[in-house]
Every structure is written in structure tokens, then in C-alpha cells.
Amino acid sequence: MICEHEKGLEPVPARTPEGCEECLRTGSTWVHLRLCLTCGHVGCCDSSPGQHAKRHAHRESHPVIASFEPDERWAWCYVDEAMVDLPEEAMPYLR
Numbered sequence: 001m002i003c004e005h006e007k008g009l010e011p012v013p014a015r016t017p018e019g020c021e022e023c024l025r026t027g028s029t030w031v032h033l034r035l036c037l038t039c040g041h042v043g044c045c046d047s048s049p050g051q052h053a054k055r056h057a058h059r060e061s062h063p064v065i066a067s068f069e070p071d072e073r074w075a076w077c078y079v080d081e082a083m084v085d086l087p088e089e090a091m092p093y094l095r
């Protein structure tokens with residue numbers, strides 16, 4: 001499905017392709033990486049201690065993320081709490 005939060009999204013390249021922005025700053029570790037499709041923030045997943053992707057989504061009101069794991073192609077909306085269609089424009093920015 002395409003949720004209303006995806007409308008008008010213009011995905012941009014990852015700001016910190018090497019890892020979770022907050023974890024890199026604090027020297028923490030993560031399990032999986034997620035890419036914010038609104039601003040290019042890279043955060044860690046809900047199984048990671050920091051849960052920075054989710055916290056970023058709520059704090060910045062940027063609800064739609066995509067997996068930033070190699071060869072994974074899916075997107076998730078934190079408001080709808082559902083898998084959503086991965087926008088074509090985001091493909092070049094995934095790993």
C-alpha cells in the first residue's frame with residue numbers, strides 16, 4: 001500500500017551511510033540500519049539499544065523509513081505501523 005505520508009516524499013541520499021548517526025556520535029552499536037525517506041537520516045532499528053530510527057521518526061515527524069540493510073527492499077510507516085510501498089525514487093540510495 002501507499003500511505004498518505006509517502007505522498008510528496010522526495011528521498012535523498014543517506015547522511016551517514018557508514019552507520020546510525022546517533023550511535024556513531026556516542027560510540028554505541030546497532031543491529032540493523034534504517035533510512036529516513038524524508039531527510040536521509042540513518043538510524044538503528046527497534047531491536048537496537050538506541051532505537052534511533054523510531055525516535056527520529058517521532059521527534060522530527062518523518063514517519064516513513066526504508067531498510068538500509070544490503071539487498072533489503074522494503075519501507076515502513078511509523079504512523080500507520082504498516083509496511084508501505086518502497087518509493088521508486090529511494091532505490092538508488094539503498095545499499
Ligand SMILES: [Zn+2]
Nearest residue numbers: 003005077080
Ligand atoms: Zn503513513
Ligand SMILES: [Zn+2]
Nearest residue numbers: 020044050052
Ligand atoms: Zn542508533
Ligand SMILES: [Zn+2]
Nearest residue numbers: 036039041062
Ligand atoms: Zn528524517
